[in-house]
Amino acid sequence: MQQRSSFQLTYTKRTRIFLQLYWRIIFAICWAIILLPLIITYDSSETRCAYIVLLVAGYWVTECLPVGITSLIPVVLFPIFGILSTQETCACYMNNTIMVFIGGLIFAIAIEHSNLHLRIALVVMKTLGCSHAKLLGGLCTVTTFMSMWIANAAATAMMIPIAFAILNQLEKQGLGKVFDVKDPENAQSDPDIKPTNVTKAYLFAAAYASTFGGTGAIIGTPTNLAFKGIYEYNFPDADPITFGKWMLASIPQMAANSFLLWVYLRVAFLGYLRPHSKDAELARIGTEGEAIANQVITQNLKNLGPMSFHEVAVLLLFTGCIFLWIFRAPGFIRGWAEFLTDVTLSDSVPAILVCLLMFFIPREPVFIHFFDKNPSKRSNKSSEGLITWQIIEEKIPWSLIFLLGSGFAVSKGSSVSGLAIKLGLLLVPLRELPPILMMAIVLFFASSLTEFTANVGTANIILPVVAHMCVAMRIHPLYLMMPVTLMCSYAFRMPAATPPNAIVTIAGRIETRVLLAVGCFPSIYSLIVQIILFPTWGTFILGIDEFPAWAEQNHIERKA
Numbered sequence: 001m002q003q004r005s006s007f008q009l010t011y012t013k014r015t016r017i018f019l020q021l022y023w024r025i026i027f028a029i030c031w032a033i034i035l036l037p038l039i040i041t042y043d044s045s046e047t048r049c050a051y052i053v054l055l056v057a058g059y060w061v062t063e064c065l066p067v068g069i070t071s072l073i074p075v076v077l078f079p080i081f082g083i084l085s086t087q088e089t090c091a092c093y094m095n096n097t098i099m100v101f102i103g104g105l106i107f108a109i110a111i112e113h114s115n116l117h118l119r120i121a122l123v124v125m126k127t128l129g130c131s132h133a134k135l136l137g138g139l140c141t142v143t144t145f146m147s148m149w150i151a152n153a154a155a156t157a158m159m160i161p162i163a164f165a166i167l168n169q170l171e172k173q174g175l176g177k178v179f180d181v182k183d184p185e186n187a188q189s190d191p192d193i194k195p196t197n198v199t200k201a202y203l204f205a206a207a208y209a210s211t212f213g214g215t216g217a218i219i220g221t222p223t224n225l226a227f228k229g230i231y232e233y234n235f236p237d238a239d240p241i242t243f244g245k246w247m248l249a250s251i252p253q254m255a256a257n258s259f260l261l262w263v264y265l266r267v268a269f270l271g272y273l274r275p276h277s278k279d280a281e282l283a284r285i286g287t288e289g290e291a292i293a294n295q296v297i298t299q300n301l302k303n304l305g306p307m308s309f310h311e312v313a314v315l316l317l318f319t320g321c322i323f324l325w326i327f328r329a330p331g332f333i334r335g336w337a338e339f340l341t342d343v344t345l346s347d348s349v350p351a352i353l354v355c356l357l358m359f360f361i362p363r364e365p366v367f368i369h370f371f372d373k374n375p376s377k378r379s380n381k382s383s384e385g386l387i388t389w390q391i392i393e394e395k396i397p398w399s400l401i402f403l404l405g406s407g408f409a410v411s412k413g414s415s416v417s418g419l420a421i422k423l424g425l426l427l428v429p430l431r432e433l434p435p436i437l438m439m440a441i442v443l444f445f446a447s448s449l450t451e452f453t454a455n456v457g458t459a460n461i462i463l464p465v466v467a468h469m470c471v472a473m474r475i476h477p478l479y480l481m482m483p484v485t486l487m488c489s490y491a492f493r494m495p496a497a498t499p500p501n502a503i504v505t506i507a508g509r510i511e512t513r514v515l516l517a518v519g520c521f522p523s524i525y526s527l528i529v530q531i532i533l534f535p536t537w538g539t540f541i542l543g544i545d546e547f548p549a550w551a552e553q554n555h556i557e558r559k560a
Helices: 002-034 036-041 045-062 073-080 086-091 096-114 116-128 132-147 152-172 197-213 222-234 243-269 278-283 286-304 309-326 336-340 348-360 389-395 398-417 419-426 428-432 435-449 455-473 477-489 499-507 512-533 537-542 549-559
Strands: 179-182 192-195
Touching: 002 036, 002 045, 036 045, 045 073, 045 398, 045 419, 045 455, 073 086, 073 398, 086 398, 096 116, 096 152, 096 222, 096 309, 096 348, 096 389, 096 398, 116 132, 116 152, 116 286, 116 309, 132 152, 132 197, 132 243, 152 197, 152 286, 152 499, 192 197, 197 243, 197 278, 197 499, 197 512, 222 398, 222 455, 222 477, 243 309, 243 477, 243 512, 243 537, 309 348, 398 419, 398 455, 419 428, 419 455, 428 435, 428 455, 435 455, 435 477, 435 512, 455 477, 455 549, 477 512, 477 537, 499 512
Parallel strands: none
Antiparallel strands: 179 192
16 A cells, blocks of 8 residues: 555656656647637638637747747648748748848847947946936936847846946945845855845836837837838838837837836835935935946946947947938938839838948958058958857847747738638727727736737737727727837736846846836836827827728728
8 A cells, every 4th residue: 555655656746747847848739739629610711810829829928839939830830721822921021121120130239249338328327427316317218228229138238237336336335235135144045135125226227218218219129010010011001100200109108108217216216205214315325425336437438448440330330220211201301212213112221231331341440551561550360340240140039030020920811811800890899988998908908918928929919900900990000009019018027028027037136026016017107108198199190090091991902
């Protein structure tokens, strides 16, 4: 009897270990089988497409397969299930929007490679001031701005070492602590290390400001580009979402959210409006502390040395590309693209042009001294370009490109099969609600879902449905699609929801319950900002107060 009990315990333990080791492949197989009755009981193009979308969504949420591999499933199943041809599906994975994304990634890598981002960050923080409140404001400002142009994770990772350098120097002078350590002398267990409230303020500022900043430019996050591709596919007769139009519409909400973040973190962690609290006392560093912080920033700037040719060249190319994006077709004047040719030129043209120029322009102009009479000035080897292919290969997240492409494939498949139209019609009863309340419900759903799935994955699933929902309700598609896109990026409560959250959780030893508690307020006020700004400012910039004729025509053609 004892042997049998021992065998059962051993068998149970081995089963548990087996499931821990192989749960991913078990889930992948079981999920595909569980969804099969959907197409067996009611076989139609809509249900076949729904099967693929649910399969991919399940794999994205659990990450039972690598995200990049899951993103390739439509290439196999859409043709097999008769939704899209192989050519149509594969074309979704390399189009104008994805080329803009690739160009934006190469810009970001070049900026990091030249250390230009670090110089900008240090100069701005030194200029704004060195009290905790001013440094926090500088951190929010710089991170928000940099995140418009480089990856959110890169912007966060750039700012955290700067913040820790300042906090460590203040701690050495007895002006606060970076971490609270409980039982440091207890040899029986690891010391309990937790960040102080001041440290938390800096960490959350870096993470959340980068998330807000990513929504300010069309290349700021892949989610923005996913929206652009899905919107322009579903409404080909609409005016395209240009670089300048996106910035005009989204920068006000980005700035408002970042400002509110600064105020919120000061109130929550630095004792703002609570002058006699313990937080306020610990946040006061006085003139001496400000001098130390200024010294740290000045020393870091000095370590960078004078601005190099590499930095200047990248800055000029980057500025030039932004100029070309804005004035390609600005609307109020004739764009440069119209002067060059009658053929349509999209945003990918200047993006890739500048990327090519980065390989032509040397990192160091040593060639100008090649024929110098002084032999010591002559170089024995050529300089590499402003960026190299080796660096691009190493740093570009190729899986993210596949994820973006799969989103366009899912959107196209959902539209062609009629799935998105049917789901949109199911939501028509919401039209009885006031438009503001309807927007609030949809945005709340998007912000909740994005905490558990990849931001781009959430956008890929929701946006096609929202597009057809808007048509069915006879409201301008941008009225909901653009705010939903922004809310898909606003994930503040879960460590794995966005890379910035994961970075600060690890770097700052922040517990998940703390992240959940702190992230609730940004999730709420960012939703309120969208509800206030888009029906007002959006109407002025995007003209979303009327249902456009091109949306009605597009709806009629698809039904036919």
